[in-house]
Amino acid sequence: MKALASALSLLRGDPKADAVVPPSGATGHLTALATAALAFLTVFALAASLAADRAAARWSGALQGQSTLEVPITAEGREAQAARAERILSQTPGITRAEQLDAEQTRALLSPWIGDPSVLEAIDLPLIFALREAPDFDPAGLTQRLRGELPEAIYHRHEAWSGRIARTAGQVQWLAFTFVAICFGVTAVVVTLAARAALAMHARVIETLRVIGARDTYVARAFVRRFTLRGLTGALIGTALGLAVLAALSNGPELSALSPHGFGEWVLFAIIPLLSAILSFAATRRAAFHVLTRLA
Amino acid sequence: MKALASALSLLRGDPKADAVVPPSGATGHLTALATAALAFLTVFALAASLAADRAAARWSGALQGQSTLEVPITAEGREAQAARAERILSQTPGITRAEQLDAEQTRALLSPWIGDPSVLEAIDLPLIFALREAPDFDPAGLTQRLRGELPEAIYHRHEAWSGRIARTAGQVQWLAFTFVAICFGVTAVVVTLAARAALAMHARVIETLRVIGARDTYVARAFVRRFTLRGLTGALIGTALGLAVLAALSNGPELSALSPHGFGEWVLFAIIPLLSAILSFAATRRAAFHVLTRLA
Amino acid sequence: MIAFDNVDFGYGDQPILAGVSLTLEPGGFYFLTGPSGAGKTTFLNLVTLATLPKAGRATFFGIDPAGEDRDGIATLRQRMGMVHQNCQFLDHLTLRENIALPLEVSGRRRPEHDGDISDLLAWVALDHRADAHPPELSGGERQRAALARAVILSPEILVADEPTGNIDREMGEKVLGLMVELNRLGRTILVATHDLDLIRTAKRDVSARVMRINDRRIELAGAEL
Amino acid sequence: MIAFDNVDFGYGDQPILAGVSLTLEPGGFYFLTGPSGAGKTTFLNLVTLATLPKAGRATFFGIDPAGEDRDGIATLRQRMGMVHQNCQFLDHLTLRENIALPLEVSGRRRPEHDGDISDLLAWVALDHRADAHPPELSGGERQRAALARAVILSPEILVADEPTGNIDREMGEKVLGLMVELNRLGRTILVATHDLDLIRTAKRDVSARVMRINDRRIELAGAEL
Numbered sequence A, B: 001m002k003a004l005a006s007a008l009s010l011l012r013g014d015p016k017a018d019a020v021v022p023p024s025g026a027t028g029h030l031t032a033l034a035t036a037a038l039a040f041l042t043v044f045a046l047a048a049s050l051a052a053d054r055a056a057a058r059w060s061g062a063l064q065g066q067s068t069l070e071v072p073i074t075a076e077g078r079e080a081q082a083a084r085a086e087r088i089l090s091q092t093p094g095i096t097r098a099e100q101l102d103a104e105q106t107r108a109l110l111s112p113w114i115g116d117p118s119v120l121e122a123i124d125l126p127l128i129f130a131l132r133e134a135p136d137f138d139p140a141g142l143t144q145r146l147r148g149e150l151p152e153a154i155y156h157r158h159e160a161w162s163g164r165i166a167r168t169a170g171q172v173q174w175l176a177f178t179f180v181a182i183c184f185g186v187t188a189v190v191v192t193l194a195a196r197a198a199l200a201m202h203a204r205v206i207e208t209l210r211v212i213g214a215r216d217t218y219v220a221r222a223f224v225r226r227f228t229l230r231g232l233t234g235a236l237i238g239t240a241l242g243l244a245v246l247a248a249l250s251n252g253p254e255l256s257a258l259s260p261h262g263f264g265e266w267v268l269f270a271i272i273p274l275l276s277a278i279l280s281f282a283a284t285r286r287a288a289f290h291v292l293t294r295l296a
Numbered sequence C, D: 001m002i003a004f005d006n007v008d009f010g011y012g013d014q015p016i017l018a019g020v021s022l023t024l025e026p027g028g029f030y031f032l033t034g035p036s037g038a039g040k041t042t043f044l045n046l047v048t049l050a051t052l053p054k055a056g057r058a059t060f061f062g063i064d065p066a067g068e069d070r071d072g073i074a075t076l077r078q079r080m081g082m083v084h085q086n087c088q089f090l091d092h093l094t095l096r097e098n099i100a101l102p103l104e105v106s107g108r109r110r111p112e113h114d115g116d117i118s119d120l121l122a123w124v125a126l127d128h129r130a131d132a133h134p135p136e137l138s139g140g141e142r143q144r145a146a147l148a149r150a151v152i153l154s155p156e157i158l159v160a161d162e163p164t165g166n167i168d169r170e171m172g173e174k175v176l177g178l179m180v181e182l183n184r185l186g187r188t189i190l191v192a193t194h195d196l197d198l199i200r201t202a203k204r205d206v207s208a209r210v211m212r213i214n215d216r217r218i219e220l221a222g223a224e225l
C-alpha cells in the first residue's frame, strides 16, 4: 500500500522537479527504441505461445479418445456397407458413440487433404464414422474384427499423431514463453543501463541536489518518471506495431494461426507495455536509490 | 584496409591503457547478460529462419507438378484396378511419369495419417501412383475421365496445399529474419547505451586524459576493447546456450525440425557472436569519438 | 545552535580530528584556520552533516541527527547554507535558476521570490551574468554564485570553505563584507580560510572568534591575529 | 616559444580578449593578473591549446596548430604542463599513478621513472599520501599534486592557474619556490594569480614580468608592484 502510494507519487508529474534532470537526448531515444524493438519481439513470442497453446488444447483435449472409421464405397453399395459398419461398431465394447458424418461434414473433413474441391464432387464420398472410445477400449480387437467383416474399412486412430502434435505445440509454447520472459528481462536490463547512464551522467547533479537539502524522493522522482514514461512509450509503440503486423497476417491465410483469437487474447497484449512500464519503474528506482544512498 | 588496421590496433590489448578506464562493475555484467540473452534469442530466430527456408524449399520445389492417385481396392481386385489405372494415366496428356508405389512405400506414405501400424497390416493397402505433371497439364480432364472409368480412385493434387505450406514457410522465414535483424539492432543499442553509460561515468577521466596530452585512439582504445570483448563474450555464451538447447531439441522428435542441418548451417551460427562483436566495436567507437570530438 | 561534544573523526583508521568539543552560538562569527590538509574541510563537512562523527555527540539546532532518517537530514540541511571549496552547480540551468534551486528543492518557490533573486545577484555583482550557465563562469564568479545560492533560504548558519580562494583582494573584501552584513542580521557565520589578512580585516568590523586546527584538536587562537 | 599575433577571443559574440600580441620567451617567468572574470583562465586556455583563437595567429614552438590534426595538438600538449584552477584526476588511480599518467599517455613510461616520481612527490610534500586516491586529498593537496603531474614530462612551459588559491601562505611560498627552481632550469613559467603578495615575493628571486588584463587587452604592468 505504502509502496503503491510512493509509486504513484513518484509518477505524478512535477515539471519543476523534472527540469532538475538535464534532457538526456540520444540516450533517451535509444532507450525508447530498444524498448519498442523488444516489445515488438515480445508480441510475436506471446502470439506464438498463445497459438501453440490453442493448438495443444485442440490436439490433445479435443481428440483424446477419438477415432474415425473410413469406409470407401465398394461394389457392395453404400447402404449395405453402412449397415454392416453400424452393426460392428454397436457390438464393439468400449465404443461409447459412433456417429456417421453427412456428406457436408465428410467433404469438410477430407478437403484439407485433397485441395481441389472438384475432386470431392467427382468421387463417391467414403462413409466416415466419428467414434468416441471409452478409456478401456481395445483398438486391436476392433481391427481384428474389421479385417474379417469389413476389410475395405480404414480405421484412423487420432491419438498417435494428435498426441505428437500436441507435444510439439506444448514445447513450442514453452519455448515461446521463455522468449517472452527473456524479452522482458532484456527490457529491464536496457532500462537499467539507460538509467545508470543518465544517473552517471548526472552524478554531480544528484550530489549537488543532496547538498542543498533535497530529499531522496525529490531527486529520484524526475529520473524515475522519465524512464518509466520512456519504457511505457517505447513498449506501446512496439506492441502496437507488432499487433498491426499480426492483424495484417490474420487476413492472409498463411500465418493467421498466429493472430490472437477473441477479445481476451488481444487484451492480453496490454500486459507488454504495462509490464515494461513496471520494469522500467522498478529498474530506475533501484538504480536511483542505489546512487543516492551512497551519498550522505 | 586502414580501418581494419585501426580496428586491430584498437583491439590489441594494452594493460596500462586499459587501467586508465575505471572498472565498470555491474554495468559490465549487465551488458554481457543482455548481449547473451539477445544472442540466445537470435539463435532461435536464425534456426527458425533456416528451418522455414528448408520447409519452403521442400514444399515448393519438391512438390511442384506432383500429385497422387489413390485407388482403394474394391471387389474388382487389385490387378484389374491397377491395369485400368495405368491405362488411363498413360493416355492422359500432360502426365509425364506415373509410378506405382510398392507396399513398403505405400505404408510409409500412409503411416503419418494412420498412426497405429497394426491398422496398416490389417487393411488391404490401396494402390498409390505418384504422378509427375507437365506445366500445361489439365487436372479437370483427368478428374472427368476418372469419374467415368475408375470412380473409386481419389486424386490428390499436392500443389494446392504444398503451395500454401511453402508460402507459410516463406512468411515465417521473413518474420524470423526480421527477428534476427531486430535482435542485432537491440544488441547494438544495448552496447551503445552501456558504452555511453561508461563514457558518461568517466567523462572527467576522458577530459583529464585529453588535457594531459593523450591522443584520441589512446583514450578510445580501452573503452572499445572492453565493450567489444564484453559483446563477444556475452554473445558467445548466449549462442552456445542457444545451440545447446537446439541440439537437445534435435534428439526429441517434436522440434527437431528447428535444429540446423549439416555442418554448414551449424557454422552459420558463428555469425551471431562475430556480428555482436563487430556491432559492439562500432557502437563503442562511435560513442567514444562522439564524446572525444566535443573536447578540445 | 550547533554543538560538538568530544567528537572524533577520521578516514578509514587514519584519525583527522579528535576530542572536538565546541559550540557555535547563534549570531557568532567564526573563522577556522590551519595548514593545508589539517582537516578544515573535514570539520565543515561535520558541521553541514555531509559526514557523521565516528565518536562523540553532535547536535544541530537541538536535534541529534542519529535519530533522523535521510529525509530528516535533508530538512536539517535546508536550515544551513554552504559554500564549498569546489562549488558545484547544475550545468543545464541558468545562474538564476541555480540560485533559486534551494527554494525549489524545499518546496518554497513563489513568484514573489523573483525580485529577491535579482537583488541577490546584484549583491554578489553577478546581475549581468544571470542568464549564463555555470560552465560559462570564471572561478571567482562561481564562488560568488555559490554564496548567493547558500543564503537564498535565509539559513540560520552560513558555512564557507575558502570563499575567497579564487578572487582578488578587492572582491574578497566585498565578499567578506556580505558575510558581515549577514552576521549583523543575526546569522551565524563559519568560514574556513588560510588567508590571515582576511581574518584581520574582518576583526576590524566584527568580534570574530578564530579557531585553529592543531594536531587534530581545534583550539581557540589568541590575540596574536 | 609561444607567440600571439593580434589574437582575438570571445565566447559566443561576447568578446573577452582583443588584439593580444605577445611572445612568451624560453626561460621567461610571467605573471598574469586582473580582476575576477577579466579573462585570465581564458588566456591560459589559449596558451595550452584548450581553445583556439577566433582571429589572429598563434604559434606554439614554431608550429601553427591550425595545420595540425587532433593528434598533433595532443603532441603539442605533451610539451606543456598545466595546473588548472579546478584540478581533475582519475579517481580510481592512486596519487602516484596519477602523477605518472602523462608518462603513460605519451608512451614514455619506464621502470626507472619510479624514483623520479617519488622525488617529485617529496618535492610537493605529498610522499606520505602517495597511495591515497584523489578524492581523499584536501584542496591544497590536490593543487600540489597537479603541480607534480604538470612537471613530470619536463615540459618546456609550465602554465598554472591560481596555483596557491587553496593553500596557506607558507605552502604557497613553497610552491612558488618550486616554480622558481624550474625556471632556473630553463623552463618557461606562466602563472595566473590575483595574489599580489605572491608576485612581490617572486620578484625578490627572479626577474618576473607581470601582465595585466585590462579592458580585454593584455598589458605589461609597470614597476608599481
Ligand SMILES: Nc1ncnc2c1ncn2[C@@H]1O[C@H](COP(=O)(O)OP(=O)(O)OP(=O)(O)O)[C@@H](O)[C@H]1O
Binding pocket: C011, C012, C016, C034, C035, C036, C037, C038, C039, C040, C041, C042, C043, C085, C194, D129, D135, D136, D137, D138, D139, D140, D141, D166, D167
Ligand atoms: N575521503 C577521504 N579519505 C581519506 N582521507 C581523506 C579524505 N578526505 C580528506 N582526507 C585527508 O584528510 C586530511 C584532511 O583533509 P581536509 O580536506 O579536511 O584538509 P583541509 O584542512 O581542508 O586542507 P586544505 O586547506 O588543503 O583544503 C588530508 O590529509 C586529506 O588527505
Ligand SMILES: Nc1ncnc2c1ncn2[C@@H]1O[C@H](COP(=O)(O)OP(=O)(O)OP(=O)(O)O)[C@@H](O)[C@H]1O
Binding pocket: C129, C132, C135, C136, C137, C138, C139, C140, C141, C166, C167, D011, D012, D016, D034, D035, D036, D037, D038, D039, D040, D041, D042, D043, D085, D194
Ligand atoms: N565557456 C564560457 N562561455 C561563455 N562565457 C564564458 C565561458 N568561460 C568563461 N566565460 C566568461 O568569460 C569571462 C572571463 O572568464 P575567465 O574564466 O577567463 O576569467 P578569470 O580571469 O579566470 O576569472 P577568475 O579570476 O574569477 O577565475 C567571465 O566573465 C566568464 O563569465
Ligand SMILES: [Mg+2]
Binding pocket: C040, C041, C042, C085, C161, D138, D139, D140
Ligand atoms: Mg579544504
Ligand SMILES: [Mg+2]
Binding pocket: C138, C139, C140, D040, D041, D042, D085, D161
Ligand atoms: Mg580563472
